Amino acid sequence: MTDQDLLNEAIKEAERGLAEGGLPIGSILANSSGQIIARGHNLRVQTGDPTAHAETVCIRNAGRRRDWHTLTLVSTLSPCIMCTGTSLLYKIPRVIIGENQNFRGAEELFAQHNVQLINLNDPACVKLMADFIEKHPDLWNEDIGIPS
Amino acid sequence: MTDQDLLNEAIKEAERGLAEGGLPIGSILANSSGQIIARGHNLRVQTGDPTAHAETVCIRNAGRRRDWHTLTLVSTLSPCIMCTGTSLLYKIPRVIIGENQNFRGAEELFAQHNVQLINLNDPACVKLMADFIEKHPDLWNEDIGIPS
Numbered sequence: 575m576t577d578q579d580l581l582n583e584a585i586k587e588a589e590r591g592l593a594e595g596g597l598p599i600g601s602i603l604a605n606s607s608g609q610i611i612a613r614g615h616n617l618r619v620q621t622g623d624p625t626a627h628a629e630t631v632c633i634r635n636a637g638r639r640r641d642w643h644t645l646t647l648v649s650t651l652s653p654c655i656m657c658t659g660t661s662l663l664y665k666i667p668r669v670i671i672g673e674n675q676n677f678r679g680a681e682e683l684f685a686q687h688n689v690q691l692i693n694l695n696d697p698a699c700v701k702l703m704a705d706f707i708e709k710h711p712d713l714w715n716e717d718i719g720i721p722s
Numbered sequence: 723m724t725d726q727d728l729l730n731e732a733i734k735e736a737e738r739g740l741a742e743g744g745l746p747i748g749s750i751l752a753n754s755s756g757q758i759i760a761r762g763h764n765l766r767v768q769t770g771d772p773t774a775h776a777e778t779v780c781i782r783n784a785g786r787r788r789d790w791h792t793l794t795l796v797s798t799l800s801p802c803i804m805c806t807g808t809s810l811l812y813k814i815p816r817v818i819i820g821e822n823q824n825f826r827g828a829e830e831l832f833a834q835h836n837v838q839l840i841n842l843n844d845p846a847c848v849k850l851m852a853d854f855i856e857k858h859p860d861l862w863n864e865d866i867g868i869p870s
């Protein structure tokens with residue numbers, strides 16, 4: 575699978591989250607052959623778990639393993655500092671994002687830790703998130719830790 | 723409750739984790755009156771969830787809320803970059819740790835974000851962790867993302 579193919583799978587996860595009434599953010603983990611080894615989407619609204627951002631859910635779904643340093647993390651949106659930290663804990667060396675126009679996370683930390691960050695600037699990802707933020711500003715602010 | 727009282731409750735969580743066959747790391751969230759509002763311990767071994775570090779579990783257990791900026795996070799050990807990132811996402815302003823001799827996490831990030839970090843240098847915390855690392859070096863290395 576190409577980087578765009580992987581992002582398209584992350585977009586499917588985001589759409590799943592939106593259909594469930596949650597935030598439309600999706601994530602994929604792929605191995606070095608481009609095979610998907612885990613998927614996840616934001617479940618914060620669906621489960622009440624404040625740590626259930628898409629990337630953290632995806633890493634959780636990958637289970638206990640020791641090959642993190644060979645994987646690629648894909649997200650429809652620039653990861654927040656929690657998801658960035660989770661990715662850095664496990665030394666995931668490559669991160670593909672759909673966009674960082676609606677939200678720019680802790681991208682400087684990826685650079686500091688020599689993680690390769692690839693932004694595909696995908697219009698579908700930008701639209702998914704912009705539409706959601708316009709309709710549900712309060713859910714979005716809660717997601718990124720802004721006090722009410 | 724004093725800071726040491728809160729740390730003692732985090733130590734109880736760590737001991738609970740150890741008794742379950744997991745890593746002896748415990749965490750507490752307290753409000754500005756010193757009341758405990760959530761507890762957690764490392765559940766990585768017990769549940770197979772690679773994100774189940776003590777502090778992340780504790781924040782998960784606190785559920786959806788908007789008062790994070792008034793809380794104190796307590797941990798028996800200096801938080802790793804994932805747990806630091808989770809705490810920073812939600813703008814938790816004050817972090818109490820038992821020790822950072824066995825592991826020093828991403829403490830510089832707390833400083834960069836003006837989080838008050840208090841290290842109680844607690845001998846019980848140091849011993850709990852040192853004993854575990856000596857007996858289970860591989861479980862410990864997996865916990866902090868070192869490839870096997």
